[in-house]
Amino acid sequence: MRLPRWWPDSLATRLAVLLVSALAATHLIAMLIHSLSDMSIHPLSLVKTETRMLSAYRLVVEHPDAATGALDAMRLPGSYFTLGPAPRIDPRLMTERDAALARGVRQQLALPEATPVHVLLSEVANVADQDGWRLDIELALPDGRWLGSRHQPLMVRRSWARDWNYALPLSLVPVVLIALWVGWGTVRAQRRLAQAAERVGRGERIAALPLQGPREVRDITAAFNRMQDSLTRNVDERTRMLAAIGHDFRTPLTSLRIRAEMVDDAELREGMVQTLDEMSQMMEETLRFARDEHAQDRERAEPLDLAQLVDEVVAAQRALGLRVAWTRPAPLLCACRPLGLKRALANLIENSARHGEVRVRLAPGAPPHGASIWVDDDGPGIPPEMLERAFEPFVRLDPARHQSGGSVGLGLAIARSCIRAHGGSLTLHNRPEGGLQAAVRLPA
Numbered sequence: 001m002r003l004p005r006w007w008p009d010s011l012a013t014r015l016a017v018l019l020v021s022a023l024a025a026t027h028l029i030a031m032l033i034h035s036l037s038d039m040s041i042h043p044l045s046l047v048k049t050e051t052r053m054l055s056a057y058r059l060v061v062e063h064p065d066a067a068t069g070a071l072d073a074m075r076l077p078g079s080y081f082t083l084g085p086a087p088r089i090d091p092r093l094m095t096e097r098d099a100a101l102a103r104g105v106r107q108q109l110a111l112p113e114a115t116p117v118h119v120l121l122s123e124v125a126n127v128a129d130q131d132g133w134r135l136d137i138e139l140a141l142p143d144g145r146w147l148g149s150r151h152q153p154l155m156v157r158r159s160w161a162r163d164w165n166y167a168l169p170l171s172l173v174p175v176v177l178i179a180l181w182v183g184w185g186t187v188r189a190q191r192r193l194a195q196a197a198e199r200v201g202r203g204e205r206i207a208a209l210p211l212q213g214p215r216e217v218r219d220i221t222a223a224f225n226r227m228q229d230s231l232t233r234n235v236d237e238r239t240r241m242l243a244a245i246g247h248d249f250r251t252p253l254t255s256l257r258i259r260a261e262m263v264d265d266a267e268l269r270e271g272m273v274q275t276l277d278e279m280s281q282m283m284e285e286t287l288r289f290a291r292d293e294h295a296q297d298r299e300r301a302e303p304l305d306l307a308q309l310v311d312e313v314v315a316a317q318r319a320l321g322l323r324v325a326w327t328r329p330a331p332l333l334c335a336c337r338p339l340g341l342k343r344a345l346a347n348l349i350e351n352s353a354r355h356g357e358v359r360v361r362l363a364p365g366a367p368p369h370g371a372s373i374w375v376d377d378d379g380p381g382i383p384p385e386m387l388e389r390a391f392e393p394f395v396r397l398d399p400a401r402h403q404s405g406g407s408v409g410l411g412l413a414i415a416r417s418c419i420r421a422h423g424g425s426l427t428l429h430n431r432p433e434g435g436l437q438a439a440v441r442l443p444a
Contacts, residue, residue, distance in 0.1 A: 006393070012240055013183070014183075015179045015180075015182070015183040016176050016179040016180050016183060017429065019179045020172060020174070020175070020176060020179075021177050023172060023175055024172075035277075038305040039099075039133070039155040039156065040097075040155065040156060041121070041135070041153045041154070041155060041156075042153065042154040042155065042156045042396065043419040044154075045153045045154040046101075046104075048152065049079070049119035049135065049137075049151050049153060050104065050105060050108045052074070052149075052151075053062045053081060053105060053108070053109065053137060053139075053149060054076070054108060054109055056071060056074060056081045056147060056149065057073070057109050057139070057141075057147060059074075060083065060145075060147055061141065061142060061414065062142060064141075064432030067083060068083060069365070071083065072163050074413055077152045078151065078152035079149070079150070079152065080149065080150060081149045082105070082147075082149070083144060083145055083147060083148070084144070084146050084148060085146070087118055087138050087140075087146050087148075088138065088146075088148060089118035089119075089120050089136055091211060093115075093120060094120060095121075095153075097121060098119045098120055098121055100120065101119045101135075101137075102117040102118065103117075105117055105119065105139070106135060106139075106332075109139070111139070115122060115139060115140055116139065117134075117137070117138075117139045117140075117431065118137070119135070119136070119137050120135075120136045120141070121133065121134070121135050122134055122136075123134075127272065127366065128152070128377075133152065133153060133155045134150065134151070134152060135150070135151040135152070136148070136149070136150050136229070137149045137150075137151070141325045147396040157395060173269070176222050179184070184277045185213060186214065186217060189212060189221070190217065190403075192209065193209065193217075193220065193221060193224060196200065196209055196224065196228075197224065198414055200231070201229055205228075205232060206228070208228070209221050209224060209225060210227045210255075212305060217396075231294055234402060242287055243287065246284070246287040249283055250280075250283075253276060253280055253283075256276055258272060260273050260276060261273065263393060268327045269273055271401065273361065278344070285410045287298055287405040290296070293398070300334065300337070301336060301337050301422070302336070302337075302338070303332070303333055303334070303335050303336045304334070304335075304336055304338060305331045305332065305333060306332045306334050306336065306362060306371050307328050307329050307330065307331050307332050307362060309332070309336070309341060309342065310326070310328075310345060310360060311326070311328050311343050312342070312371065313345045313346055313349070314326045314349070315350045316346070316361060317346065317350070317358075320352040322349065322350070322358065322359070322379075323356065323357040323358065324349060324352065324353070324358045324359075324360060325357055325358065325359045325360070326359075326361075329362055329363065332364060334363065334371050334442055335370075336421060336422055336442065337418075337421065339419040340421055341418060341419075341422065343414065343415075343418055344414070344416075344418035344419050344426070344440070345360075345373070345415075345440075347411040347412070347414055347415040348375045348411075348412075348415050348438045348440075349375060349414075350411065351411050351412060352376070352377035352379070352436065352438070353373055354377075354379065355377045355378055355380070356377065356378050356379075357377075357378070358375060358431045359374075359375075359376040359377075360373070360374070360375055360376075360377075361373070361374045361410075365441055367444075370443055370444030371441075371442045372439065372440065372441050372442075372443050373425045373440040373442075374438070374439055374440070375437070375438040375440075376431060376435060376436070376437045377435045377436055377437075378434060379435055379436055381431070381435060381436050382430065382436060383432040383433065387427075387428045387429070387430070388428075390412050390428055391411045391412050391413055391416045391418075391426075391428075393410055399419045412426075412428075415438075419440055419442070422442055422443065423442075423443045424440060424441050424442040424443055425440075425441050426438065426439070426440050426441075427439050
């Protein structure tokens with residue numbers, strides 16, 4: 001399912017938006033239901049009615065002989081009292097709302113629970129200026145008579161604006177804060193895991209991540225720690241195996257060389273010795289490749305000036321007699337593993353130097369890259385369909401690019417391994433004007 005462009009990308013923000021939307025929808029539905037429900041008595045009107053009932057009740061109880069005249073004197077428009085020998089309201093007609101009003105009257109008058117109190121709120125027609133509502137209240141007196149009353153209360157509906165302006169913000173603030181707190185905590189653990197996975201993907205060895213956060217996050221972190229331990233063991237076992245193979249092969253190769261030297265046929269002897277020398281060199285280069293990868297795993301990235309690092313590599317290659325054109329640019333900081341990066345650049349320069357002058361350039365990279373390094377030569381280039389195969393170990397695609405002895409086809413493989421250990425990339429391109437270009441891109 002494709003999400004709209006305006007939808008937030010952060011997990012914490014998404015959680016907060018979902019909770020706020022759900023809470024707002026809940027309030028909206030509740031207010032809609034409330035607006036369709038029965039009207040209620042205005043609080044001030046209810047207090048006024050209960051106060052008049054209390055006055056009438058005390059008057060009748062304290063002055064029973066003068067009660068009738070006093071009740072007549074308390075008559076107001078829309079409110080009057082009566083005395084009778086029996087109740088006129090059928091308790092079976094009372095609703096839950098009526099029962100709640102009766103409990104409020106009993107509590108206001110401090111009447112015993114056993115005292116009958118009948119309340120009936122009803123809507124009637126043609127009641128002037130009172131929205132067509134009538135409230136009848138009657139209660140039993142201690143002398144056996146019944147005090148009745150009829151009122152025309154002020155009715156109101158529940159206000160949407162009040163709920164929306166007060167109830168919704170008050171409920172949203174803690175929900176949003178809790179959602180953001182929980183979301184950020186979860187995202188922080190996931191971000192830490194993603195950064196650790198990226199470092200492990202570059203070949204770094206990091207300490208086991210702490211098991212923090214919700215159970216699901218702890219389970220993922222524990223699985224990541226187990227995966228890193230397994231990868232580390234596999235790399236160490238491979239390195240030890242290659243070292244053991246190299247050690248075991250030296251003795252039979254030396255024995256074969258001694259026997260080859262004893263061959264009388266000079267041409268045959270020279271071919272055998274050359275083949276054995278190539279085998280020995282391939283074995284040594286393979287072991288060195290494995291050892292260097294193992295060393296790279298243990299080298300930590302550190303911020304350094306790439307311009308100075310490339311300058312040191314170029315100076316070292318020039319000292320070996322290679323022609324390298326290089327103009328040192330302004331300082332360019334980047335997090336790198338200096339030993340691995342130096343070896344990669346040295347291999348690229350040595351590979352290109354077989355074809356004359358090498359040109360090295362360094363410049364800031366376009367995001368998300370932090371820096372770009374180009375190594376150009378004037379050689380014959382490589383067929384386009386073979387540009388990727390050039391990075392495979394022991395591959396010699398063009399004899400013209402390997403005229404100097406000693407190459408076994410591991411230089412580019414080692415260089416790409418070193419660059420990838422930085423989280424970068426190494427690609428080869430044929431230059432339009434001729435020659436080959438090695439393009440190195442390092443992350444910011």
